[in-house]
Amino acid sequence: MSRKIAILGGGESGIGTAILAKKNGYEVFLSDKGKIREKYRDVLEHIEIDWEDEKHTESKIFDADVVMKSPGIPDTAPLVKKLREKGVPVISEIEFASWFSETPVIGITGSNGKTTVTSLIQHSLKEGGIDSGMGGNIGNSYAKLVAEEDHDWHVLEISSFQLDGIVDFRPKIAILTNITPDHLDRYDYKLENYIASKFRIVENQTREDFFIYDADDENISEWLKKNPVRSQKLPFSLEKKIENGAYMENENIVVNINNTKFTMPTSELALQGKHNAKNAMAAATVSQLLRIRKQTIRESMSNFQGVEHRLEKVLKINNVLYINDSKATNVNATFYALESMESETVWIIGGVDKGNVYDDLLPLVNEKVKAIICLGVDNKKIKASFGNIVEAIVETTSMKEAVQMAYRLAEKGDNVLLSPACASFDLFENYEDRGRQFKEAVRNL
Known part of the structure; x- marks a missing residue:
C-alpha cells in the first residue's frame, strides 16, 4: 500500500518534492492554483506525475496521508486550514526532504545576508576540498538535492516560511544572520511571531549541534534571554569581544573556537561594508568548525565573487x-x-x-x-x-x-x-x- 502525498504549488519546492516522493514510492498528486511554468510542467510529464494547475481538486488533496505546502502559500489559506482541521499533516519541503537524508545540514536563515552567507560557505567548503551541495531557497530545492545528488554536507538557505512547516528538521550547524521586520503581513503584523519562526531553525538541535548568530542583534539577544537553546552557541559581533565565536579587533576579523584562532584583515575581504564583515564572520566560523586550513579560509574570503542581484x-x-x-x-x-x-x-x-x-x-x-x-x-x-x-x-x-x-x-x-x-x-x-x-x-x- 503506497503512501499518498499531495503537493500544493508547482514551483521549485513543489517539483523537488514530487521528484523525491516519486523516487521513494509515494503516490503523488501535485496541484497549483495558478499556472505552472512550462519548464516545471515538462518535468512533471517526464516523471509521470498526476498534476493540475489553475484549480485545486479538494477530493484528491484530502485523500493524501501528508501534504507539502509551498512556502508561498500562507497558513491562513482556506484549503490549508481545512486540511489541518481534518488532521492531515501539512509540512514544508525541507521537512519532507529531511526524512530521506542522513547528510548533515548547515542551515542559514535571517532577514538579510542569507544568500551571501550560504554562497560564501559553499565557496569556502569547495576551496577547502569538502564535498557539499548547496540549495534550499537558492538554486535547487533541498528535496531535489536529496533526490539527485550525493554529498558529505548540505548547505541550505532557509526562509522563515520554510521553517514554519518543520517538525523534525535539524541542522548540524544553524546560522541566524539577523532579524529585522520583514514579511510581517504573513505573521499577523507581529514581530514576535516572525522572530519565533526564525528561531525554529534551532528547535530540534541538541548539545552536539552548533548555533552561529549575530550577538549585536537586539531581537536575537532578547529572544535568547527568554528562550534558551540546547546547541553550542558561537556568536559573532562587531561591537564586543567574544570568548567563543567571532569578533572585530583592530580592523581584523577574529574567529576563536576552543582556543584555535583565525584572523584576517577586513581590508582583504572580497565584499566590503560592515554587514559583509558579519557575513564573513559567520562563514569563517563554519570553516573553522570544519577544520579548513586557515590559509584556505583567507583565500576563499578574499576571492569570493559575490551574489547576483546583491550590490x-x-x-x-x-x-x-x-x-x-x-x-x-x-x-x-x-x-x-x-x-x-x-x-x-x-x-x-x-x-x-x-x-x-x-x-x-x-x-x-x-x-x-x-x-x-x-x-x-x-x-x-x-x-x-x-x-x-x-x-x-x-x-x-x-x-x-x-x-x-x-x-x-x-x-x-x-x-x-x-x-x-x-x-x-x-x-x-x-x-x-x-x-x-x-x-x-x-x-x-
Missing part, C-alpha cells in the same frame, strides 16, 4: 556607476546598500510593500540620495516618506522607463542604485527577473 556592479556609463541590488526586498537590506554608497545616488525603489517603515532610512537618504525613482504600482508611502528630503521624486511603471529616467538624472561621478526595499510581484516575476531587466535596460542605454 552587483553592472556598468559604468559616462562615469556613472549602475548597481543592481534587486535582492534588497526589505528596508534593512536597502539600509546596508545606501550605507555603502560613497557618492551621490539616484535611487530606484518600490514594489509590493510588506508593511515597510522607512524611518531608519531618512538620515541616509538625506545624506546620499539626490533623486528617487519609484518603480511600483502604488508609491504613495514612498512619496510621503521622502518627498520633503530629496530634490526629485519621479514615478515610473517599467524598468526601461526607470533606467532611462535615472540616466537623465545622474551626473558624472554619481551612482544609480536599484535597491527596491520591496517585493517584486507587482511588475515582475521575482527579484531575479527584476534584476535582469535592470541589467538589460542599463546595457541598452
Whole structure:
C-alpha cells in the first residue's frame, strides 16, 4: 500500500518534492492554483506525475496521508486550514526532504545576508576540498538535492516560511544572520511571531549541534534571554569581544573556537561594508568548525565573487556607476546598500510593500540620495516618506522607463542604485527577473 502525498504549488519546492516522493514510492498528486511554468510542467510529464494547475481538486488533496505546502502559500489559506482541521499533516519541503537524508545540514536563515552567507560557505567548503551541495531557497530545492545528488554536507538557505512547516528538521550547524521586520503581513503584523519562526531553525538541535548568530542583534539577544537553546552557541559581533565565536579587533576579523584562532584583515575581504564583515564572520566560523586550513579560509574570503542581484556592479556609463541590488526586498537590506554608497545616488525603489517603515532610512537618504525613482504600482508611502528630503521624486511603471529616467538624472561621478526595499510581484516575476531587466535596460542605454 503506497503512501499518498499531495503537493500544493508547482514551483521549485513543489517539483523537488514530487521528484523525491516519486523516487521513494509515494503516490503523488501535485496541484497549483495558478499556472505552472512550462519548464516545471515538462518535468512533471517526464516523471509521470498526476498534476493540475489553475484549480485545486479538494477530493484528491484530502485523500493524501501528508501534504507539502509551498512556502508561498500562507497558513491562513482556506484549503490549508481545512486540511489541518481534518488532521492531515501539512509540512514544508525541507521537512519532507529531511526524512530521506542522513547528510548533515548547515542551515542559514535571517532577514538579510542569507544568500551571501550560504554562497560564501559553499565557496569556502569547495576551496577547502569538502564535498557539499548547496540549495534550499537558492538554486535547487533541498528535496531535489536529496533526490539527485550525493554529498558529505548540505548547505541550505532557509526562509522563515520554510521553517514554519518543520517538525523534525535539524541542522548540524544553524546560522541566524539577523532579524529585522520583514514579511510581517504573513505573521499577523507581529514581530514576535516572525522572530519565533526564525528561531525554529534551532528547535530540534541538541548539545552536539552548533548555533552561529549575530550577538549585536537586539531581537536575537532578547529572544535568547527568554528562550534558551540546547546547541553550542558561537556568536559573532562587531561591537564586543567574544570568548567563543567571532569578533572585530583592530580592523581584523577574529574567529576563536576552543582556543584555535583565525584572523584576517577586513581590508582583504572580497565584499566590503560592515554587514559583509558579519557575513564573513559567520562563514569563517563554519570553516573553522570544519577544520579548513586557515590559509584556505583567507583565500576563499578574499576571492569570493559575490551574489547576483546583491550590490552587483553592472556598468559604468559616462562615469556613472549602475548597481543592481534587486535582492534588497526589505528596508534593512536597502539600509546596508545606501550605507555603502560613497557618492551621490539616484535611487530606484518600490514594489509590493510588506508593511515597510522607512524611518531608519531618512538620515541616509538625506545624506546620499539626490533623486528617487519609484518603480511600483502604488508609491504613495514612498512619496510621503521622502518627498520633503530629496530634490526629485519621479514615478515610473517599467524598468526601461526607470533606467532611462535615472540616466537623465545622474551626473558624472554619481551612482544609480536599484535597491527596491520591496517585493517584486507587482511588475515582475521575482527579484531575479527584476534584476535582469535592470541589467538589460542599463546595457541598452
